[in-house]
Amino acid sequence: MLLTVVPLVPVLAITTVAAHFQSGHHPLDFLGYAWLVLATLPLLFSRRFPLPAFVVVAALTWTYYLSDYPGGPAVVLPTVALFTLTRLRGPLQAGIAGTVMILAGLGAYLAMGGDFLLDGRAAFFLVWLSAVLGIGTAVRNRVAANRAARDSAAEHQRRMAELERLRIAREVHDVVAHSLAMINVQAGVAAHVADRRPEQAVEALLAIKEASASALADLRATVTVLRSGQGLGPAPSLRQLDELVEHTRAAGIGVRVHGSPGELPAPVDAAAYRILQESLTNVVRHANQPTNVTIHLGRKGGRLRLTVRDNGRGAVEPKAGNGLRGMGERAAALGGEVTAHPVAEGFEVSAELPIEGER
Structure with missing residues (x-):
């Protein structure tokens, strides 16, 4: 109008x-x-x-x-x-x-x-036509540029939302999966020995209680941080390596650790911890009758190298699930990579993560 x-x-x-x-x-x-x-x-x-x-x-x-x-x-x-x-x-x-x-x-x-x-009317109409076309084209291009900028911003927001969704999924998975795997193993032990060795069943139940309390605390802290939107709180670190090892040993699997990661940048440290945690969780959940796990940590060529090998029987090529996908995404975000495959006597997960500033 x-x-x-x-x-x-x-x-x-x-x-x-x-x-x-x-x-x-x-x-x-x-x-x-x-x-x-x-x-x-x-x-x-x-x-x-x-x-x-x-x-x-x-x-x-x-x-x-x-x-x-x-x-x-x-x-x-x-x-x-x-x-x-x-x-x-x-x-x-x-x-x-x-x-x-x-x-x-x-x-x-x-x-x-x-x-x-x-x-002079011909000249007037020629100038008039050129001016209107020029102004109209400029406005058209400006509108198109603004629309493209809005579309790009919307696409960026969608991408960021998707990345955030994946990050939250990884955090929740990593926090809960490890403890639930330990709970599952200890529950199996308790059910198996409840009649014959009640004292061992009590130990398994106490381990379940400790693991479930830890899982609930970790999950509550993660949800609280995600709701507040203020980051992820204290980042996981390989300084907590002993805790991971003890959880695995509590499941009846021997663990040997070779090497040391040294001081790492926080993103690399957190990613390495989560990859190690998921690798040990997979050993407990999926390996066939493993008796021991060997962890190698070291640096070479400006990269942190982490290897987790178990001696489970009849290992086969893994199916891509949330755990393996999450490990790969964490490594790729830092410019590294994760491989997982069966070896001669078991299964091996190997990760390489670049350490900024090192060559």
Whole structure:
């Protein structure tokens, strides 16, 4: 509605005033006003039908100028229509339509005995067409750039939300899976020896109680941090290696540790801890009758190397699950990699994580 009212009011007002200073023209009567109003109405549909709207507006405006009514700023009307056509359909379609309408109007003017070459109207329409096309194209490009920027920002937000979802999933999985694996093993032990060795069953139940309390505390802390949006709290670290080893030993599996990681940057330290934790969890949950696990830690070529090998029987190629996927994502986020595959006597997980600043 504004696209119609805004140009119509000044066109009618200025044309009315200009009519008092122009002689030799037909007075601006009801038909003249109706003509200008009719030439404006197609602007109501210019957003949905920009080309037909421009053609109708331009045709009515040309015929008004070729009539005996006084002149005025009615050229504003096709200007608005051409600008809208340029912005919505592009400069090529608008340029062709504008050129055709100008040539048609000038042809009719010449047929009525006019001489546009002498009064400069051809130059005026050429400048007018170029200016409207230029401004319309600039606005069109600006709108397209803004839309692309908004789409890019929205895509970035979606990507960040997806990464955050994956991060939360990894955190919850890593916090809970290890303790639940230990609980499962100890529950199996307790059920197996409850009748024959009740004292060992009591030890297993106490281990279950300790592991479940630890899991609940870790899960509660993780959820609290995620709700607060203030990071992940104290990051896991290989300084807690002894705790992981003891949990695995409590499941009846011997653990030997060779080497030391030394001081590590926090992201590398946390990722290495989670990879080691998941590797030991997988040994407890999936290995077939393992009796021992060997952990190798060391640095070479500016990279932390972590290897976890068990002696479970009949190891096969693993299926991609949340655990292996999470380990790979953590390593890839730092520019490292994780491999997991069966070996001659068991299964091995190997991780290499680059240490920033080392060569």
